[in-house]
Amino acid sequence: MGSSEFIGGSGYLGMSFDSEIGLISLRTVIGATGSARPSDDIFEIPLTVLTDLGVMYGVCERTSYSILSGSVGIGVVWVKKESTTNDLGTATIGIPFEVQAITIPLPVLGIGLKAYGNLNIKNPFGGVLICLHFSTFRKVEKPGK
Numbered sequence: 616m617g618s619s620e621f622i623g624g625s626g627y628l629g630m631s632f633d634s635e636i637g638l639i640s641l642r643t644v645i646g647a648t649g650s651a652r653p654s655d656d657i658f659e660i661p662l663t664v665l666t667d668l669g670v671m672y673g674v675c676e677r678t679s680y681s682i683l684s685g686s687v688g689i690g691v692v693w694v695k696k697e698s699t700t701n702d703l704g705t706a707t708i709g710i711p712f713e714v715q716a717i718t719i720p721l722p723v724l725g726i727g728l729k730a731y732g733n734l735n736i737k738n739p740f741g742g743v744l745i746c747l748h749f750s751t752f753r754k755v756e757k758p759g760k
Contacts, residue, residue, distance in 0.1 A: 623648035625665075625742055627731065631675075631684075638673040640686050642711065644731065646740065664704070665740055666693040667733050669711030682717040682725070694738045709735030717748055724749060 625646030632639045644667040669690025676683045690711040695704030710733065717727035725748030732741030 625744075627729070627744055627746070631686075633675050633677075638671075638675040638684055638686055640671040640673065640688070640713075641669070642671070642713070642731075643668050644733070646742070648740070662697045663738065664695045664697070665738060666695075667691070667709065667711060667740075669709070669733070671711055671713070680719050682719070682727075683715070684717075685712075685714045687712040690733060692733055692735050692737065705737060707735050707737040709733040709739075715746070717746075723751060 623646060625644055627642065627644050629640060629642030631641075644665070646665045647662045648665070649662040667690055669688050671686035671688030671690075673684055673686025688711050690709050691706055692709040693704050693706050711731070712734070713729055713731040715727050715729040717725040719725045727746045727748055729744045729746050730741070731744065733739060
């Protein structure tokens with residue numbers, strides 16, 4: 616009985632709209648996780664593949680060169696364990712969330728740090744990403760200013 620070591624990776628694709636009523640976001644996360652003993656062949660490690668699709672509502676604070684935001688919402692998570700014979704895996708409802716900080720060095724490019732996750736009964740998960748943001752970043756005038 617050796618110790619286990621966690622492996623994994625994920626990809627994230629999302630879009631957000633900062634409206635007068637708040638930050639509205641749609642995102643998808645696809646990730647794979649597994650655990651292995653040091654003697655295991657990396658190509659033979661059974662993986663769990665997670666796919667998350669979520670709609671979120673949140674708050675956003677902007678300056679001329681940065682954005683801070685946080686969102687939470689409702690979503691669906693599909694969990695597929697490599698060792699099961701069910702090709703589609705199982706689906707469950709979850710609560711996606713994320714917090715991000717973005718710096719805007721160019722009018723159309725942002726570089727950020729994002730902490731994200733999904734709370735659900737099948738396989739809750741989370742992670743941290745370094746992100747590139749492509750947009751027409753604009754300063755939003757707050758009412759009364």
